[in-house]
Amino acid sequence: MTCRTKTKSGTASRRGAIGAGAAVLALTLTACGAGGGTDAGGGDDALTVLVEGGGKAQLEPVAAAFTEETGTEVTFVELPYDGLYDRLSSELGSGQVSFDVAALDAIWLSAFADGLAPLDDLFTDEVVDDLFPALVEEAQIDGQFVGMPVWTNAQTLFYRTDLFSDPEQQEAFESEYGYELAPPTTWEEYDDVAAFLTQDTDGDGSIDLHGTDVKGAVETEWLALVLQAGADGVVLDDEGDVIIDDAAHKKALDAYVAPLRAGSATGGAAQVDWAEAQNLFYQGSTAMTRFWAHAYTQVPEDSAIAGDVGVTTMPAGPGGSAAVPGAWYLSVPQATEQAELSQEFVRFAIEHNELGIDTSLGLAATVSALESGAEQDGKENLGVLVEALEAPGTAPRPATAKWQQIVDAVLVPMLQKATAEGADTQALLDDAKVQIEEILG
DSSP: OEEESSSOOOOOOOOOOGGSOOBBBBOOOOOOOOOSSOOOOTTEEEEEEEOOOHHHHHHHHHHHHHHHHHEEEEEEEEEEEEHHHHHHHHHHHOOOOSSSSSEEGGGGGHHHHGGBOOOOHHHHHHHHHHHHOOOOTTTETTEEOEEEEEEEEOOEEEEEHHHOOHHHHHHHHHHHSOOOOOOOOOOHHHHHHHTTTBSSSSSSSSOBSSSOOOSOOHHHHHHHHHHHHOOOSSBHHHTBBBOOOHHHHHHHHHHHHHHHHOBBSSSSSOOHHHHHHHHHHTTSBBBHHHHHGGGGGOTTTSTTTTEEEEOOOOBBBBBBBOOOOOOEEEETTTHHHHHHHHHHHHHHHHEEEEEGSSSSSSSOOHHHHHHHHHTTTTTTHHHHHHHHHTTTTTTOOOOTHHHHHHHHIHHHHHHHHHTTTOOHHHHHHHHHHHHHHHHHH
């Protein structure tokens, strides 16, 4: 599915988890009260919900509707991404919690599973049928559901519609490559288009437009390419064995840095993260970027590309189409004294999942909510998001409590080294395998 819009709203950026612990939206962080004591969350007619900034925006409509229907007061405790992780680690580890429900990044479920209450009764056939398979898989740790997905994201392809629809660009591209200029659907087309759209647009002898970017400072986009290469999992297989040195991971790493080798990507790739890639695209410095779907509706009105952004699924590799979900889950601590009411809030949140569509992030977790949202003008990204999440190769990241350590200590440094000219990608992957095996013990 390829879509475009001519109307965009302004916005900002945030670390971490809209997209799997990695997308960006700048936040004003305000703490909202500490909950109901050291041994439990809220009182008998109140719930305390622990969230990160974007999560609060997503859940406020749900909380308001829940209060109206049940009379239960819902108080949010809002923390920055790292602060939320630290609070969860401290309180779930001690068994003394100041909250009743928490919004968890997908990659935290394994780390905190021992302190979370099972939610199996909430995963009815009706609920499961309306969720993407990757989210159902990700919500389970050791066969038990410990989180209910409430919104999700995935990487998509943003592109400059003004460039792709320009007759002169179209004619020149077809003359050079022998096929029509269009949003790329394969890795090969992506490389062709990126090379072609790397141009000196003002005629001063210097390149001022690059076809795309290469993000050396974040890992999730490369993981999607690993799935597109046809790998049996990302980094680890189903048995927990480290497979990062196999042929599929090598193919994905070579494809990931290919625009750099061809001169089609912006410089300084080792330091390019989600925020920098977003800024480059907004400034008109890149013609394409692979980015989290939510950002489609958040192009600033004063951006050089406002009104000229299209969105489609990421180009497919030899293994087909695939993406890495960036989901957040509602979980209930075992230590809360409000277990029944907390689970009722989680049930309510999934039953009214469509309320997330009209928030600042504009996301949801159910197929029906996202498909319904996609029918609204200006939210074409949601149909693309559904397509990405339904792709046969789409899969979650490994369910290991050591995942964040693997990302920080191994994957990001490896990608940064891979952006260097002449980097030996197989040697980097071999070294990464040794490091990951040491972390896993």
